[in-house]
Amino acid sequence: MPPPLASTPPPSLLARLKNTGSLFKQLPGTFRLFWAASPKLAVLLGALTLMAAVLPAGIAWVGKLIVDTVVAAAQGSLEARSRVYGLVGLEFGLMLGSAVVERGLTLTRELLRASLGNLLNERILQKALQLELRHFEDSDTYDKMQNARREANSRPLSLVMQVFSIVRNGITLSTFAALLISLSPWSVAVLVAASIPAFIAEARLAAEGFRLYSWRAPEGRKLNYLEWILTRDNHVKEVKLFGLGPLVLGRYRTLFQKFFSEDRALAFKRMGWGLGLGLLSLAAFYGCYLYVAGRAAGGAISVGDMVLYLSVFRQGQAAFQGILTSIGSMYEDALFMSNLFAYLDIPTGGEATRVLPAKSPPRGHRNAIELRDVSFRYPGKDAWALRDINLTLRPGQKLALVGENGAGKSTLVKLLLRLYEPTEGEILYGGVNLRDMDVEDLRSRFGAVFQDFVRYQFNVAENIGLGHVPALEDRNRIVRAAEEGGASAVIEALPKQYDTMLGGWFEKGQELSAGQWQKLAVARAFMRDDAEVLILDEPTASIDAEAEHALFERFQALAADRIAIVISHRFSTVRMADQIAVLHNGRVEELGSHDQLMALDGRYAHLFRLQARGYRD
Numbered sequence: 174m175p176p177p178l179a180s181t182p183p184p185s186l187l188a189r190l191k192n193t194g195s196l197f198k199q200l201p202g203t204f205r206l207f208w209a210a211s212p213k214l215a216v217l218l219g220a221l222t223l224m225a226a227v228l229p230a231g232i233a234w235v236g237k238l239i240v241d242t243v244v245a246a247a248q249g250s251l252e253a254r255s256r257v258y259g260l261v262g263l264e265f266g267l268m269l270g271s272a273v274v275e276r277g278l279t280l281t282r283e284l285l286r287a288s289l290g291n292l293l294n295e296r297i298l299q300k301a302l303q304l305e306l307r308h309f310e311d312s313d314t315y316d317k318m319q320n321a322r323r324e325a326n327s328r329p330l331s332l333v334m335q336v337f338s339i340v341r342n343g344i345t346l347s348t349f350a351a352l353l354i355s356l357s358p359w360s361v362a363v364l365v366a367a368s369i370p371a372f373i374a375e376a377r378l379a380a381e382g383f384r385l386y387s388w389r390a391p392e393g394r395k396l397n398y399l400e401w402i403l404t405r406d407n408h409v410k411e412v413k414l415f416g417l418g419p420l421v422l423g424r425y426r427t428l429f430q431k432f433f434s435e436d437r438a439l440a441f442k443r444m445g446w447g448l449g450l451g452l453l454s455l456a457a458f459y460g461c462y463l464y465v466a467g468r469a470a471g472g473a474i475s476v477g478d479m480v481l482y483l484s485v486f487r488q489g490q491a492a493f494q495g496i497l498t499s500i501g502s503m504y505e506d507a508l509f510m511s512n513l514f515a516y517l518d519i520p521t522g523g524e525a526t527r528v529l530p531a532k533s534p535p536r537g538h539r540n541a542i543e544l545r546d547v548s549f550r551y552p553g554k555d556a557w558a559l560r561d562i563n564l565t566l567r568p569g570q571k572l573a574l575v576g577e578n579g580a581g582k583s584t585l586v587k588l589l590l591r592l593y594e595p596t597e598g599e600i601l602y603g604g605v606n607l608r609d610m611d612v613e614d615l616r617s618r619f620g621a622v623f624q625d626f627v628r629y630q631f632n633v634a635e636n637i638g639l640g641h642v643p644a645l646e647d648r649n650r651i652v653r654a655a656e657e658g659g660a661s662a663v664i665e666a667l668p669k670q671y672d673t674m675l676g677g678w679f680e681k682g683q684e685l686s687a688g689q690w691q692k693l694a695v696a697r698a699f700m701r702d703d704a705e706v707l708i709l710d711e712p713t714a715s716i717d718a719e720a721e722h723a724l725f726e727r728f729q730a731l732a733a734d735r736i737a738i739v740i741s742h743r744f745s746t747v748r749m750a751d752q753i754a755v756l757h758n759g760r761v762e763e764l765g766s767h768d769q770l771m772a773l774d775g776r777y778a779h780l781f782r783l784q785a786r787g788y789r790d
C-alpha cells in the first residue's frame with residue numbers, strides 16, 4: 174500500500190510539538206520501555222555508566238600523584254621512589270578497569286538494542302492488529318505507523334543512550350570540578366561561565382533543527398513517495414510507458430534541494446556559533462592555564478597539580494562537547510518517540526461489543542440480514558456514501574448490487590462486515606444488531622472475495638487454506654475448495670501443484686496471471702464450509718468468460734441455502750440474482766428481480782440494454 178499523501182501538513186505533529194513543549198516529556202515513557210525490555214541489562218548499563226563516569230577523575234588524580242612523587246624522588250626522597258611503582262601499578266589497574274567498563278558498555282548497548290528493538294516491533298505489530306480499517310484508511314494514522322516501524326530499532330535506544338551519556342559526562346565534569354576547586358576555585362568559575370553560552374546556543378540550534386525536521390514532515394513523506402514510485406515493481410510499466418522518470422526525479426530533486434538549502438543554512442549557523450563559542454571557551458582555558466602555569470613556576474602549586482589541571486581540563490572539554498552533541502541528537506530521537514507514543518496511544522476498541530454478554534444468533538443458514546434506514550458517512554467526510562438504505566436478505570437469497578463507480582457498493586459490504594458502523598440506522602443479523610455481536614463471531618459467518626484481494630507470497634495450499642486457518646493443514650479440504658473455486662486446472666499445471674511457491678518476492682516463486690490469482694482468492698473464500706453469507710465483490714473482473722460462467726453455476730449451487738451478495742458490472746452475471754439493488758449516489762434507486770426491473774424500464778433496464786447491445790454488435 175502506498176504511503177498516502179496528506180494534502181495539508183498533519184496538524185497533529187505540530188499540535189503535538191506544542192503540547193510536548195519539550196523533549197523531556199518523552200523521557201519517562203522511553204525509560205519505561207527501556208526497563209520493560211530488560212531490567213537486568215538496564216541495571217547493568219546504569220552501573221557501568223556510573224563507573225565509566227568516575228574513573229577518569231581517579232586516573233587523573235593518580236597521574237598527578239605520580240608526577241609529584243617522581244619529582245620528589247628525583248629530589249632524593251627514597252620513600253617517594255618506592256611509592257612511584259605502586260602508583261604506576263594503580264594507574265595501570267584503573268586503566269584496565271576503564272577498558273573493561275568500556276567494552277562492557279558496548280556489549281550491553283548491543284544486547285539492549287536487540288531486546289528493545291524486538292519489544293518495540295512487537296508492540297507496533299500488536300497495535301496494528303488492534304487497529305480498525307478506518308485507521309488504515311486515514312493517512313495520519315497510517316503515517317504514524319509507518320514512521321514508527323521505520324526507526325524502531327535505533328531511535329529509542331539512541332534516546333536512552335544520549336541521556337546516559339549526559340549523566341555520565343555530567344558526573345565526570347562534577348568530579349573534575351571537585352578536583353580543580355581545591356586548586357583554583359575561580360578558574361572553575363571562569364570555565365563554567367565560558368561554557369554556558371555554547372550550551373545555550375547548542376540547545377537553541379538543536380531545537381531549531383528539531384522544528385525544521387518536524388515542519389517538513391509532510392514534505393518528507395512526499396519525498397518518500399516519489400522515491401517509492403520510481404523503485405516499485407508494480408509502477409515500472411507506467412513509469413516507462415508514460416516516461417515519468419524525468420518528471421518524478423525532477424520533483425524529487427526540487428524537494429531535496431529545498432531540504433538541502435535549509436539544512437545547509439542551519440549547518441552554517443551551527444558551525445559559526447560553534448566556532449565562535451568554542452574559541453571563547455578555549456581562550457578561557459588558556460587564560461586559566463597561563464595563571465596555573467605561572468603559579469606552578471612560582472612554586473605555589475606542584476608540577477603534579479599543573480599536570481592534573483591540564484589533563485582534567487582537556488578531558489573536561491571532551492565531556493562537555495559530548496553533552497552538547499547528545500542534546501542535539503536527543504531532539505530528533507524525541508520527535509520519533511512522540512510519534513511512536515502517539516501511534517501506540519491511538520484509541521481502539523471501537524469494534525468492541527456494545528452489550529455483554531455478546532449476542533450470537535444461532536448458527537446454520539437461518540439468519541436474515543436486515544438494513545433499516547442505514548446511512549453512512551466516512552469519518553471526517555461531509556458527503557454521505559450511503560443514504561437511507563432499507564434492504565432485507567433472506568437465507569438462500571442472492572442479491573446483486575449494481576451501480577456506477579463510487580455508488581456505494583463496496584461501502585455497503587464494509588458495513589455488513591462491521592469494518593465501519595452505520596452513521597444512522599441499524600443492521601440486524603438474525604434479528605440481532607451487529608453492534609451487539611462479537612465481531613469475530615460475525616466475521617466468521619462470512620466468506621468473501623474482495624475486489625482488491627491479497628496475493629499471498631506463500632505456497633498454493635496456504636493461499637487457499639488461509640480462508641479458514643484451523644484447516645490450514647487439511648489438504649483434502651483445500652483441494653475441495655480449489656475445485657469449487659475453479660482453481661484446480663491452474664494448480665495442476667504448476668510445477669509442484671499445491672506446494673508451488675507463489676509470487677515474485679521470494680526465491681523460486683511462481684508468478685501467476687491476474688485471473689489465476691483471482692481463482693485462488695475465490696477458492697480461499699470457499700474454504701469456509703459453514704459460511705452463512707458469501708460475498709463476491711467483482712469476482713469476475715479478471716476471469717475469462719468461460720470461467721465466469723462456470724464460477725457462477727458453481728456459486729449458485731454452493732450458495733444454495735446461504736445468503737449471497739454479488740457486486741458486478743456484468744449484467745449477464747447480475748441477472749442470475751433473485752434480487753437486484755441499483756445503487757445511485759448512495760441510495761437504492763431500484764430494487765427487484767431482473768424481470769421486474771426490466772418491466773420498470775428505469776436505470777437498470779437502460780444499462781442492461783446498453784451492455785446487451787454491446788455484446789450483440
Ligand SMILES: Nc1ncnc2c1ncn2[C@@H]1O[C@H](COP(=O)(O)OP(=O)(O)OP(=O)(O)O)[C@@H](O)[C@H]1O
Pocket residue numbers: 310551554558576577578579580581582583584585
Ligand atoms: N476510505 C474512504 N474514505 C472516504 N471516502 C471513501 C472511502 N472509500 C470510499 N469512499 C467514498 O465513498 C463513496 C462510495 O465508494 P464505494 O467504494 O463504496 O463505491 P463502489 O460503488 O464500490 O465503487 P466501484 O464500482 O468503483 O468499486 C465514493 O464517493 C468514495 O469516494
